[in-house]
Amino acid sequence: MCQCSRNPYLTDSPFWIQQEYRAFECDDIQSFHRSIPGYQPTPLVRLPALAERLGVAELSIKDESHRLGLKAFKAMGASYAIYRFIKQRWERQLGVQFEAANLFDPGAISQLDLRPFCTATDGNHGRAVAWFSRLTGQRAVIYIPTGTVRARIDNIRGEGAQVTVIDGDYDETVRRMATDAERNGWHVISDTSYPGYTQIPAWIMAGYTTMFREITEARLMSGHRHHFTHVFVQAGVGSFAASAAWYYTHQDCRPNLVAVEPTQADCLMASIRHGDGQPQVSRGNSQTIMAGLNCGTPSLIAWPLIRDSYSLFLTISDDYVKKAMRQYYYPEGADSRIISGESGAAGLAAVLALLENKNLIRAKQDLNLNSDSRVLLFNTEGDTDPENFATIVN
Numbered sequence: 317m318c319q320c321s322r323n324p325y326l327t328d329s330p331f332w333i334q335q336e337y338r339a340f341e342c343d344d345i346q347s348f349h350r351s352i353p354g355y356q357p358t359p360l361v362r363l364p365a366l367a368e369r370l371g372v373a374e375l376s377i378k379d380e381s382h383r384l385g386l387k388a389f390k391a392m393g394a395s396y397a398i399y400r401f402i403k404q405r406w407e408r409q410l411g412v413q414f415e416a417a418n419l420f421d422p423g424a425i426s427q428l429d430l431r432p433f434c435t436a437t438d439g440n441h442g443r444a445v446a447w448f449s450r451l452t453g454q455r456a457v458i459y460i461p462t463g464t465v466r467a468r469i470d471n472i473r474g475e476g477a478q479v480t481v482i483d484g485d486y487d488e489t490v491r492r493m494a495t496d497a498e499r500n501g502w503h504v505i506s507d508t509s510y511p512g513y514t515q516i517p518a519w520i521m522a523g524y525t526t527m528f529r530e531i532t533e534a535r536l537m538s539g540h541r542h543h544f545t546h547v548f549v550q551a552g553v554g555s556f557a558a559s560a561a562w563y564y565t566h567q568d569c570r571p572n573l574v575a576v577e578p579t580q581a582d583c584l585m586a587s588i589r590h591g592d593g594q595p596q597v598s599r600g601n602s603q604t605i606m607a608g609l610n611c612g613t614p615s616l617i618a619w620p621l622i623r624d625s626y627s628l629f630l631t632i633s634d635d636y637v638k639k640a641m642r643q644y645y646y647p648e649g650a651d652s653r654i655i656s657g658e659s660g661a662a663g664l665a666a667v668l669a670l671l672e673n674k675n676l677i678r679a680k681q682d683l684n685l686n687s688d689s690r691v692l693l694f695n696t697e698g699d700t701d702p703e704n705f706a707t708i709v710n
Contacts, residue, residue, distance in 0.1 A: 318669045320630045320679040321588050330624035336518035340562050349526045351416040357530040358382045365649030374690040381698025388697040394444035396523025397516050422453045432457050434502040436493040438607045439468035445505050446477035459493040465701045485602050487612045508553035509617040524559035543569035544692040548663040551575045552611040558618035561625035572627040576666040578604040579631040583614045588629050595619045605634045608659035632665045638708050640664035645709040655698045663693035
């Protein structure tokens with residue numbers, strides 16, 4: 317069952333003063349990503365035939381299934397956070413300026429006293445931390461909740477990381493990881509923040525802005541002068557959604573932002589409905605096929621940006637996600653095929669729900685989602701669970 321809530325806290329001109337948000341203003345984010353071996357901007361794919369069928373002026377997809385061989389967008393946040401962590405450690409310990417090229421020089425990095433990097437994950441973020449740890453010659457310890465599919469575990473181990481499976485959900489996995497990290501002196505690279513832990517999640521959010529800059533550059537290069545009117549963003553703990561909030565509220569033409577969550581992992585929806593502006597825990601069971609979005613508690617540092625910036629909060633069922641995955645795989649007319657995993661298809665699932673579900677007619681009207689709308693979606697992951705992907709599309 318899909319549900320939606322308008323945002324009573326939406327602010328016309330949000331302004332965030334916390335020190336951590338200054339990470340968004342750093343001028344080295346995109347240049348750092350360009351220094352990573354194998355970096356290329358991911359494609360911005362237009363689906364004109366599907367847009368026509370759905371009755372909107374434009375439907376564009378930022379396809380992160382091509383990102384750095386990892387099939388997911390998480391590399392952008394994890395890599396930037398590890399870079400900033402090592403840069404800070406380097407300059408404090410050695411007293412000289414750090415360059416991005418030093419990251420990939422084992423002799424240089426060996427001068428630092430670094431412990432293993434660790435994180436909790438449902439799959440994609442953990443693989444990104446493991447991948448960049450390997451790329452920089454560091455160890456990684458990745459905590460995952462029970463029930464994580466074998467393919468995602470194997471992908472993490474394939475990056476050389478140690479994997480610890482926790483008997484619990486994502487929130488319990490975060491708590492166990494944080495406890496073990498403190499006891500062992502490991503460096504936590506988490507994309508969710510909690511009391512006393514905010515700086516690294518802020519760097520991760522800042523790292524995601526490279527994707528939005530790539531979109532802006534691609535539009536300019538292709539000659540498209542129209543701005544997007546609606547941006548649909550998947551939300552787990554909210555780091556990616558918060559990054560989109562910061563970027564698009566700083567644009568001249570601010571679009572309607574829509575946060576998309578699983579019905580059974582709706583911590584942002586719960587916060588809007590029941591939190592008096594404060595983050596709340598989801599009232600669902602956090603059991604959906606959208607593994608990357610099965611998060612029960614919002615990131616503390618992400619929540620203020622989301623609360624102040626999103627027009628609508630929408631929860632979707634697994635059935636709509638399966639339909640969206642098949643729509644991408646079996647495209648309309650001459651549209652390009654997109655390989656989209658369960659979490660990756662959530663944005664399109666939300667659009668399909670708004671345009672087809674009679675219970676959401678009012679929400680569609682409130683958003684002014686119509687024939688003049690130019691819609692941006694994110695395919696945040698490819699077939700990271702190949703077995704389930706094949707079952708759904710076939």
